[in-house]
Amino acid sequence: MDSILKTENLTISFGGIKALNNVSFEVEKGAIYSIIGPNGAGKTTIFNCISGIYQPNSGKLFFKGEDITYLKPYQVAKKGIARTFQNIELFSHMSTMDNLMLGRHLHMKTGVWRGATFLYKGSKAANEEILNREKVEEVIDFLELQAARNQFVINLPYGTRKLVELGRALALEPEVILLDEPSAGMNMEEKGDLMFSIQDIRDDLGITVLLVEHDMNLIMDISDRILALNFGERIAEGLPEEIQKHPEVLKAYLGEEEKVA
Amino acid sequence: MDIKRNYYEDIELFKSNTILVWSILFLIFLAFLPWLITTYRPLGLSIYIVNLITIHAIVAIGLNILVGYTGQISMGHAGFFALGAFTAVILIVRWSFPLWIALPIAGFVSSAFGFILGLPALRLKGPYLAIATLGFGMTITTIIKHMEFFGGRMGLQAPKLYLFGTPMKDIHYYYVIMIIAVLMTIGAVKLIKTRVGRAFIAIRDSDIAAEAMGVNLTYYKTLAFAVSAFYTGVAGGLYAFILGFINPESFHLIMSITFLAMVVVGGLGSIMGSIAGAALMTFLDIKLQAIQDIPAIGPALVIFSEKYMSIAGISNVAVIVYGLIMILIVLFEPLGIFGFWIRNKRYWKTWPF
Structure with missing residues (x-):
């Protein structure tokens, strides 16, 4: 399988804070690729870089081998990348x-x-x-x-609005869709439906899905690969089972065990 | 409940036969309006006032496309209005263009300037954009005032136009203006319902999302200014001929603000509201000049102004009442006359429940 979306050493800082520091990853065509991390880890920033809302300080973004780092949002959309927003932008x-x-x-x-x-x-x-x-x-x-x-x-x-936003992105008939916390504010039943929808988007419509989510059950169930971030740094990348056991990820989410002397 | 059977029914101009019948009746009413006015003089209307209202309605529709639909404010539309008026008159006087060519050109000249004004709008929002456009409106009238080409401070005499050998009077202009207004209204309604209009509304509601969905913000924001200026320019061209004489002094700041008031009072984001707003504001503006003739409160107001107002007396009171009416409408009906219409429609639809 060839990669459809690739980032190379993506770095962006706001003021003194490095929101992203040398983040590289590759998304295979037809995958469901998730990005996880605690609040402020830089997940949405990656999305904003891809969709052209932010321009990285350094690093490159490739879509199907083409450099899209400095394209404007509407040009990115034209290439075939659609997105939804964390705080519904309908x-x-x-x-x-x-x-x-x-x-x-x-x-x-x-x-x-x-x-x-x-x-x-x-x-x-x-x-x-x-x-x-x-x-x-x-x-x-x-x-x-x-x-x-x-x-x-x-x-x-709220839940329906989230779906409308997803629908708007699908109407664009993109090749890659970026979903920023699609399940936020949804109840259990809606989350279940959403999970199937996301799988259908990949299986029936053939769209590659990039997912930012906080709901770990959902992530672990549907992701093909997962990227874990903390403070703008890539801490792990791999299959869901690998990520679940990765010591760095556990540390980021649960904190470090205090050494008892 | 009307059931839709195909997609076209969703987007056609007359969504039901009821609307079609009412529209035709309304057009027939418009055709006989001059006769009605000359015979019965309802509300003291004259054909001149109706012409003025119609012209203002075209401006209000144009401005609403910009302010109400695209969400960009403009306080410089008197500038576009002046550009349209002067372009039309100069084309006809100096190069003897016929009116039907001069008007579209006036519109396009105006929209070219609209495009230029649209460029700073890309970086400015809200109050900042208001000031930038305000500056534009003032600059245009000042430039026109100080160039001999535009007749300078004296202004220009609009030429007498002839229709089949007879000089055109208010009643002839009525039909010319009304046909143009009806066409431009339909154009605006359709424009808003199609791709470009949706892009405008999308920019107003969320420019980030619009851009992420592939709307080129630069293009559509300047386009909104250009379309809006086109409407205003054409209206300006018509204005010159019903006035008979144009003077740069008359396209002042207050005019821009009055246009904006028409849009807000009529209802932001509503074509029909724009027309209603233009009608109400123009009518009030003219009628309040004779405020002392209103039965019952008229004489009381005269006494009030003689006692407490220094210069200009009664015309001050007219302005105060005008302002008061604006405040009341915006206060009690934020959606303007259009909101009032919607509420009543809903009330009667569900009546008697």
């Missing part, structure tokens, strides 16, 4: 449908003139709109969001 005054349609933005072409003059069935803009609505409908079916279809996002419960 368009709250739009319906679920419109949120997902925004995810189709890159697949559409209608400009100002065509948009403003689209009045009849069969016009280019209408055809494009209908075609993309069908695609969105598939995503809605996939995530079972039918009930929320025409509701404003602001009126939806």
Whole structure:
């Protein structure tokens, strides 16, 4: 298997704090790759670097062998990398449908003139709109969001909003999807559904998944490989079983055993 | 509950036959409005006032695309309005363009400046953007005032236009303005419902997410300014002809703020609200100038102003009342007239429950 996403010595600091220090990893195509670590370990920072919101001080990012280190967010999206956010960043005054349609933005072409003059069935803009609505409908079916279809996002419960955000990223038809704590704020049942959704995203849609999560059960169940971070440093990388037993990881999560003299 | 059978029904202009019928009735009403006004003079309206309202409605729609939908503030729209007015007049006077070519060009000149103004908007937000656009509006009118090309301080006389050999009067302009306004309203409604409009709203609600979904912020923010300026420019061109004379002094800061007030009072992020806001604010502005004629409170206000106000007397009271009405609307209905409309619609839909 070849790697689809690769980072080399990613380093970024804010003020005096090194948020990421020489972090390198490689994600195989078709994998579910998780990043774990205590709060402030730099998990979200990695996502922000990949999606172009932050630009690293040094180091490189490759997507399918292509350097994407200094691309802007919308260019990264164009390459085929979609993401969700830790604190839901939905368009709250739009319906679920419109949120997902925004995810189709890159697949559409209608400009100002065509948009403003689209009045009849069969016009280019209408055809494009209908075609993309069908695609969105598939995503809605996939995530079972039918009930929320025409509701404003602001009126939806938290768990559903998380799903809408996931749907928006899927509507982009990406090759890699970055999920930043998708299960935060969900109850046990929703978490179970989400787990299957993530596996389906990989198996049925063939999308590589990068996951930042705090729920260890979920992580250990579905991840192919795991990267553990602490204070911006890579402390371990490997299969879930390896990570579970790794002394550095245990230390980071549980603290060090005090030596009794 | 109306059931949708295909995707097109979700996006067409007239979502149900009821809306289609009402729209046609409304258009017929608009066609007969001048006749109604000249025969019955309801509310003391004249065709000139209706023309002014319609022009302001075009501006308000344009400004709402920028402020209400894209979430970028502009306090310099009088500048675009002036640009449109002067471009249209100069094209017709100096190069004898016909009106139907001069107006779109006025719009495009204005939108070119809108594009330029959009560039600083990429880095500025909220109050900072307000100040930057404010500076733009003031600069444009000052430049126009001090260039002989634009008629300098004296301004320009708008040429008399002829329609089939007869000079155009208010009633002729009414139909020209109304047709343009209807077309531009439909254009705005459709634009907002399609890809570009969604990108605008996305930028307003969360620019980070919009960009992560592939929306080019640079392009769409400047585009919003350009589209907004286009609307304002076309409206400015029309304004020059119903006024008959344009003077740079008349495109002042207060005008920009009044435009903004129309949008806020009408309802941010609503095309119909923009029209309602423009109608209400323009109507009040004109009617309050004759505040002393209002029965019952009119004479009382005259006494008040004579007793406590120094210069300008009654026109001060008009401004105070105008301001008071704005405060009350924003205070009790943050969504403006549009919010009022939605609430009533919901009430009657569920009536009598």
